[in-house]
Amino acid sequence: MTDTARAAHARQFDLTGRVALITGASRGLGAAMARGLAQAGASVILAGRDAATLEAQAAALHADGLDARISAFDVTDGPAVEAAVKAMGPIDILVHNAGNQHRAPVEETTEEGWYSVMDTHLTALWRLSRLVVPGxxxxxxxxxIATGSLASDLGRATITPYASAKGGIKMFIRALAVExxxxxxxxxxxxxxxxxxxxNRPLLDNPEWLAMVKRRCPAGRYANAEEIAGTTVFLASPASDFVSGQLIFVDGGVTASMS
Structure with a gap:
C-alpha cells in the first residue's frame, strides 16, 4: 500500500475536529468508547452522574495526550440535561451509553424499577437526540450512536424493563435514521x-452463568470493555457515512449461533 493510500484509509476513521458526547462514560463500556473516540482524534465530553469518577477518567485520557472534558448530570433529569448540553456547544457525535438494571420477575417489578430503566435507557436517548439533532x-x-443489547433481540427472564428499553432503542434508532x-x-x-x-458483576460472580457464557458464546469468553471501541469509532467516522438504522452486535457470535 502506498503512503497516499494509507493516508486515505486513515482519513476514513479520522475524527479530528469532531466533538463527541458520551453518556455513562465514568466506567466500563462508556469509558472504553470515549477512549477509542479520543484516540481517533475526537474531543470527548465524558458525561455521568459522579464528577469525581469522570475527572479520574478525564485525567487518564489527558495523561495520554488526549482531549477530554467532563459534564456531570443525570440523564433522567430533563432540565439538567438541557442545561448541560446547551453549555457544551455543537455536538458532532452523540453516544448514549448510560444504563442501569432492575432484575426481578415481572410480577415483582416495581413501577419505580420499570420507569428508572426506561427513563435511563430510552427516554434519555430521545431527550439527548432532541437537543443535539438541530445543530x-x-x-x-x-x-x-446508542448502546443496545443482546436483549434488543433476545429475551431472558427477570429483565422485562431492560429488554423493553433495549428493544425500544433499536426501533428508535431505525426511525431516527429514516428521519x-x-x-x-x-x-x-x-x-x-x-x-x-x-x-454485569452479579452475573460474572455466578459460576453457573459463566459456564453458560463459555458454552453459548462461540468465542467462549466474556469480552473486555476495550473491544467495544473499534465499532464505536467506525460508527462515528466517515467510514460509516452510508450505514444507518442498524443494530450491530459485538457479541462474539452469540446471535449467530443456535447452540
Missing part, C-alpha cells in the same frame, strides 16, 4: 454481548 441538521452532518437521512446524519446502535463490566 447536526444545520451542519448537515452528525452521528447518533435524519436527508440531512446526512446517521443513527445506529451497538449491541454488546457479554462484557466484563460493573453492570
Amino acid at each position: 447536526m441538521k444545520e451542519r448537515r452532518r452528525g452521528k447518533v 435524519l437521512g436527508p440531512y446526512n446524519i446517521q443513527a445506529n446502535a451497538i449491541g454488546p454481548g457479554w462484557f466484563d463490566t460493573e453492570l
Whole structure:
C-alpha cells in the first residue's frame, strides 16, 4: 500500500475536529468508547452522574495526550440535561451509553424499577437526540450512536424493563435514521454481548452463568470493555457515512449461533 493510500484509509476513521458526547462514560463500556473516540482524534465530553469518577477518567485520557472534558448530570433529569448540553456547544457525535438494571420477575417489578430503566435507557436517548439533532441538521452532518443489547433481540427472564428499553432503542434508532437521512446524519446502535463490566458483576460472580457464557458464546469468553471501541469509532467516522438504522452486535457470535 502506498503512503497516499494509507493516508486515505486513515482519513476514513479520522475524527479530528469532531466533538463527541458520551453518556455513562465514568466506567466500563462508556469509558472504553470515549477512549477509542479520543484516540481517533475526537474531543470527548465524558458525561455521568459522579464528577469525581469522570475527572479520574478525564485525567487518564489527558495523561495520554488526549482531549477530554467532563459534564456531570443525570440523564433522567430533563432540565439538567438541557442545561448541560446547551453549555457544551455543537455536538458532532452523540453516544448514549448510560444504563442501569432492575432484575426481578415481572410480577415483582416495581413501577419505580420499570420507569428508572426506561427513563435511563430510552427516554434519555430521545431527550439527548432532541437537543443535539438541530445543530447536526444545520451542519448537515452528525452521528447518533446508542448502546443496545443482546436483549434488543433476545429475551431472558427477570429483565422485562431492560429488554423493553433495549428493544425500544433499536426501533428508535431505525426511525431516527429514516428521519435524519436527508440531512446526512446517521443513527445506529451497538449491541454488546457479554462484557466484563460493573453492570454485569452479579452475573460474572455466578459460576453457573459463566459456564453458560463459555458454552453459548462461540468465542467462549466474556469480552473486555476495550473491544467495544473499534465499532464505536467506525460508527462515528466517515467510514460509516452510508450505514444507518442498524443494530450491530459485538457479541462474539452469540446471535449467530443456535447452540
